[in-house]
Amino acid sequence: MYDTILIPTDGSDAATTAARYGLTLAERFDATVHVLSVVDPDRFVTDSVGDVDDLIRRQHERFERRARDAVDRVAGASAVPVETHVVEGRPVTVLAAAIDDYDADLVAMGTHGRSGVDRYLLGSLAERTLRTAHVPVLAVREDDAHGAAPTIATVLLATDGSEGTERAADHAVTVAAATGAHLHALTVGDDDGPAERVVARAREAGVDATAAVRSGRPHETILGYARNHGADLVVVGTHGRSGVERVLLGSVAERVLRTATRPVLVVGP
Incomplete structure (x- = not known):
């Protein structure tokens, strides 16, 4: 990739x-x-x-x-x-x-x-x-910036099933496969479909994966989940479902970027 x-x-x-x-x-x-x-x-x-x-x-x-x-x-x-x-x-x-x-x-x-x-x-x-x-x-x-060689053992993907986050999912799965990381697919809302589909795709690629659905303000929920599960890398798309907590640069993705303490992989359209 x-x-x-x-x-x-x-x-x-x-x-x-x-x-x-x-x-x-x-x-x-x-x-x-x-x-x-x-x-x-x-x-x-x-x-x-x-x-x-x-x-x-x-x-x-x-x-x-x-x-x-x-x-x-x-x-x-x-x-x-x-x-x-x-x-x-x-x-x-x-x-x-x-x-x-x-x-x-x-x-x-x-x-x-x-x-x-x-x-x-x-x-x-x-x-x-x-x-x-x-x-x-x-x-x-x-x-x-802590000086140690980076380890990518846990990857967190934020997904809502939109085209933008589907592309982000491709990168998250590929990075997890290449690094041997465990992948967490997180959807903020009440629909577990997007996260479950990512997990199915990840397992087909030989990646250990977990699906999760959480409620709350999207960027806070994403960052909280990242902290609680020790995510080494957060992956977000810059476009999400229109009208429903869109993962847009300037919205959720930007808020994640501004406050995340771990690296964030931003995948555009």
Whole structure:
């Protein structure tokens, strides 16, 4: 499912943790990894006394060196083939182009980054990528940056049976199969059909799976279930059933992303 994984990094804790998850999945899927760091000229400070051109040159060299160090650290930790890229430009534009240029089918990125330098903030680069990327995005919060090698032993899928969450289910089942994880399929509401169908599909793929139905506010119920069952990865779709607690970026999925303490795999349409 994942042949090429793109890992944007600024060297921050969140980006480094996201890279670990991306590399773990790359090993499981034997995927090629592209590691990207962006030198953003909009960050250069030019309102000072003296030679502006020299100031810009020195800032460019410093930012480029920092970006090179960031991608090299990820590459040095990888057990799979890695290609590194340091590109100058606006991060949103560069990242969007990189997804197409490298034919990526997964992006693993942090939702927070170094303050003031190419920040990966939900509401900024990460949010724009989540809203516009045509490939799944594995989003990792800075809160999860603990330094240990990631283990994916339990995967939680939120599903309502809609087209969007059905696609998310494909990814959840495939990731669980590749990592040997137990899959929990959770529906918030009173219809156990969607979760049961996912469990049947998972078991056909050789994945241990559990169906669950819970009531409550969707994002709170999803996160509560994740905590109670020790989920290592939460999988959500960005579209849900129209008019019924839709799993939309900007609604349930966004609330999960903003408050989850574990990585969230967001699967778009």
